[in-house]
Amino acid sequence: MLDVAEAARVSVATVSAVVNGTVSVSPQLRERIEAAIQAIGYKRNTIARSLKLGKTRTIGLTVADITNPFFTDVVSAIQGVLHEAGYAVMLCSNDEDAAAQLEHVSLLLDRMVDGLIVAPAGDEVKLKPVLQSAGVPIVLIDRVCDGVDLDAVILDNRRAACDAVTYLLDLAHRRIGYVSGPLDTSTGRERLQGYRDALEAAGVPYRQELVRFGNFREADAYQATMELLAFPERPTALFAANNLMVIGVMKAIRDFGLSCPDDISVACFDDFPWADVFQPQLTTVAQPVRAIGENAAKLLLERLGGSEAHFPRHLSLQGRLVIRNSCRPCLVHNVL
Amino acid sequence: MLDVAEAARVSVATVSAVVNGTVSVSPQLRERIEAAIQAIGYKRNTIARSLKLGKTRTIGLTVADITNPFFTDVVSAIQGVLHEAGYAVMLCSNDEDAAAQLEHVSLLLDRMVDGLIVAPAGDEVKLKPVLQSAGVPIVLIDRVCDGVDLDAVILDNRRAACDAVTYLLDLAHRRIGYVSGPLDTSTGRERLQGYRDALEAAGVPYRQELVRFGNFREADAYQATMELLAFPERPTALFAANNLMVIGVMKAIRDFGLSCPDDISVACFDDFPWADVFQPQLTTVAQPVRAIGENAAKLLLERLGGSEAHFPRHLSLQGRLVIRNSCRPCLVHNVL
DNA sequence: TGACTCGGCCGAAACGTTTAGAATAACGTC
DNA sequence: GACGTTATTCTAAACGTTTCGGCCGAGTCA
Known part of the structure; x- marks a missing residue:
């Protein structure tokens, strides 16, 4: 900017004025300055600007x-x-x-x-x-x-989770496993609450052993699902707390030698762009x-x-x- | 930093020295300065620093x-x-x-x-x-x-695309449609070249009407695939230039009333974490x-x-x- | 003609750092 | 005791902007 001012034979204040358009500058000076800016290839220094402006x-x-x-x-x-x-x-x-x-x-x-x-x-x-x-x-x-x-x-996680689980309940499922997110996140807590709400509304008792926790990622969900499937009376439906976890769920189901939806129903949080062209087409809660x-x-x-x-x-x-x-x-x- | 200097009764230069550890400072001064930093809750201003350092x-x-x-x-x-x-x-x-x-x-x-x-x-x-x-x-x-x-x-896009198309050719496919990316990207050009390489190596003539272009996104690929499938002699296999496009391809196949892999084979660039739990399990080029x-x-x-x-x-x-x-x-x- | 206003422009002081070079103090050496 | 050396600290000049206050000259009005 100093160079520009020099080249245009004006003060830096004036250059600043035309660059920012803050105060009015006479046409001929503006033109001269703009020409100088072009000639020099001047770019204003955002860092210096930020320092001064505090933004x-x-x-x-x-x-x-x-x-x-x-x-x-x-x-x-x-x-x-x-x-x-x-x-x-x-x-x-x-x-x-x-x-x-x-x-x-x-x-x-x-x-x-x-x-x-x-x-x-x-x-x-x-x-x-x-x-x-x-x-x-x-x-x-x-x-x-x-x-x-x-x-x-x-x-509204609670409501959404409740809707999904209610859907499962409406299909007559009673042993619904839940692969949950961690309880130190609000989403983890709210979705679990939604799951419980749905059960309660249907008069189905909440059974602790049917919910497993993980950190919203595939690996944890795989592990959790393996445990859920190993129950003597295994769940007839599974609900996964997010999109990454449902992949782990599906992998576990496959590795357990089961198939969805023939052997077990699955629903999850979060929709996928590809969900309605690949089998099984997942029932999801779209956000x-x-x-x-x-x-x-x-x-x-x-x-x-x-x-x-x-x-x-x-x-x-x-x-x-x-x-x-x-x-x-x-x-x-x-x-x- | 000025405040800190004042509080510790030293110059800003000395404060800077302890903050950056550039030059040695006597233990008692260092201690006094660090105490002042704590007390004031000083955080150095990265913007000012950047301005001075040019980084x-x-x-x-x-x-x-x-x-x-x-x-x-x-x-x-x-x-x-x-x-x-x-x-x-x-x-x-x-x-x-x-x-x-x-x-x-x-x-x-x-x-x-x-x-x-x-x-x-x-x-x-x-x-x-x-x-x-x-x-x-x-x-x-x-x-x-x-x-x-x-x-x-x-x-190595050319090689990778060639490998995939060669695989299709090995399965005896001869009319292989290609849903390509745009030619103003190097990936678009290289992958197309790989497709051509494979055809040539197999002695299969390159047919322009079998390749359709899009911008690497789902919508374009859907359109392109619809056109490809409408041919009197439609392709027996389709190769999609990336992960987003293959979704469009699959949707078009579905909407055309066909099924993969029964009616038509599909392969694509880019792998998916879920690719081996959903049907059809896509054959892909993993990067x-x-x-x-x-x-x-x-x-x-x-x-x-x-x-x-x-x-x-x-x-x-x-x-x-x-x-x-x-x-x-x-x-x-x-x-x- | 003199006082006043006002638009345009400039000088210079910030913003909060870093750092070269000067100043000071402490200390050993001859 | 004078002098060089070394370690520590300070002074002050940058870095590239923005902006406040002031200055200048021209126009307006009495």
């Missing part, structure tokens, strides 16, 4: 698993609206690892991001103080963090992924826009049960 | 489609090694849209990233000058950009996704480390044909 026009985004199509779609939606608004996005993916996540949040905060969107991965107690003292607007997605009052957009991302980004932009006043807002969106052919009516007579 | 310890990453599991895995691997090395990652996903990509690269460069990893999406002519004048180390992944000599890590990402990140780190000297390096990794059950021997007698 980076960058927002940090941390998700639990970038490899998970759910997060992937959410990230994509977030990026769309944030880029539109002139913000860059710094992305971090911890592998459902709370310690890594903590580091990432610090890293992002260090980088002076203007705002943060985070999908908390487990271990809320450590995350809480960091988020609360962040000093920038934050919006939570997918999962909330107990006791920290921040903007959040989430799914409004793009809406989640877009709403989160918009909430953040509002905060960034200065509407500091209002209370934390929680947006709770509804899932949609997509019925395909991975569940069959239960034929065996269940003794509970 | 941001941030690297830019742009991929064609964050929604595509292939890129997702690559991104995950890249992040792993880059975070390990203390770098943050700024991610942009253009939706296979060359114009958006151009904007993203500028945005990243504006943000003064120390390096760039890019998976070029189409329209190389416009991208080329931008990359060449970037002034920071760049490594290309997945796709290269003709005529710009940068580090790159890619798959070493993590290796691609890790190598790209390492190449970049080397450059960042200052080894300015050497020539651009091209790493070409091998794909692996994973044979499952989506392809059957061709029974119909083909007249070509």
